[in-house]
Amino acid sequence: MSNTDLSNIEVNQKPVAKRSNPFANVFNELVSFCRSRSMFMLHYCTGCGAIELPPAMTSRFDMERLGIQPMVTPRQADILLITGYVSIKTLKRVILTYEQMGAPKYVIGICSCTVNGGMYWQSYATAKKLDEYIPVDLYIAGCMPRPEAVIEGLQQLMAKIKTDEANSWKKYYEHYDYYLGNQQHLFGNNWQTPTDIIGEAKTYQLEGPNTLGEHTKILESVQRPLEPLEMKL
């Protein structure tokens, strides 16, 4: 595992250059506002905290009045809710899903288990801190947090999105080497995903000094190009 602890490193916030055209600024603000008022969350739940989501979505607490609705595939979604402990096998799927979501994307860790392993601290099969593997925007602690807490957390995320502060998805590109290193530590050096993160980082111009490193070198040496699946009846 790499030794640097990323939890305190902030995304290097380039001061967003105010564009000279006032209409462009208005437009940017409109888009951020709409982003905060329309969040599609992925229908993917891990662990026991998922039990608190149906009451948060249905008649008692009704998330739709905040513009939050469930969506089915990662391509359509904006927020990924990790609702509890992630076993190592689940973590692979979480990372695959996370990488396929379209930017800007937000991750919320619900439950104590995502913060520090919670009551699964001694388990050999559970990932302890979620933000060693993917960047997390917001944690909602509790074992398990009640729907009020979940909605409160989502409202905090909305406030962060509205002011353009929820930028953790950029952290994944800027510090890809760190996240990849931790993933390789758990899954072995053969670990690769179908998404080309380094290429995406270049596209978004988010490639920083920490994007490439020793772990991405390992990835390059083992990476196989994707092949189409064999068709069988």
Add this chain to the structure above:
Amino acid sequence: MQVTLLTIMEVILMPIVAFIIGLFMVLMMRKLAARLQRRVGPPLFQPLFDIVKLYGKQTQISHGMIHDIGIIMAVGGYVAAEALLPVPGMDGIAAKGGLITLAYLTMVPSLGLALGVGQCANPNGSIGISRALTSMLAYDIPFIIVIFGVAYQFSSTNLVDIIATQQAGGFSTWGISEMPVLAVAGLFAMHASLGKQPFEIYIAPAEIATGPMVEMGGKFLGGLFVMQSFQLYTASVLYVSLFLGGGENWITFLLKSFGVLAIPVVIAYLFPRYRTDDLVRLVWKWPVMLALIGIAFVMN
């Protein structure tokens, strides 16, 4: 054929008006669903927020040119259809197009979607689109019979004439009082064409992960949201023009079209969905039978 400046302006204006009304129809649909489930429901501008957000996403994953063209066809088919649907004060090119063209144009979006989804190469998407085309095959038969019956009754395929005849004679000459059986069959076909429960076979989120929408993100999904608002508008306004005498003015027009749309929406959120083969069997049996009986009444 004389194209005046006024016509051109109407052709541009009508889809915009349709889009705005369509957004409110989406809102009404979601609000009604929320009320039926005893929820509060989304705020007033939610459909707009969704669309702006989707177009503003940073990642826009296209699967190739046909994917892009497919979405353009899906939206464009409806945009063209709106210019053929008269609204109070604006006829656009309705008098030149007529019902038959309109019926063709409303099929274009499904075909465009089929093209676009085909290139995504996602098995869920392909299953979804094959179901969508199957259900189109199912509901188009009663739909065409109904259109034929209406055209026979008013001896015209020109929507402007049809609306004018109905408005001149008052309620007793409305399509719904002249041919009630056809009107019921038409409502049935319209409900099936909206793709809402119990005819929701091609979206089926829990089964095939929203079918055609499965690989769509960002502006592609946004395009489908725009298409949905056009779809609701087209279906309800077409029904209002055929059976409820169109709109004498904007107030009655809006009342009628929102009212007509509320019927299938309320039914939709009370039911689960059919299997594909059940849907085809059901739609080819009841609405077709009703439509044929209706035609027999019209023709005697």
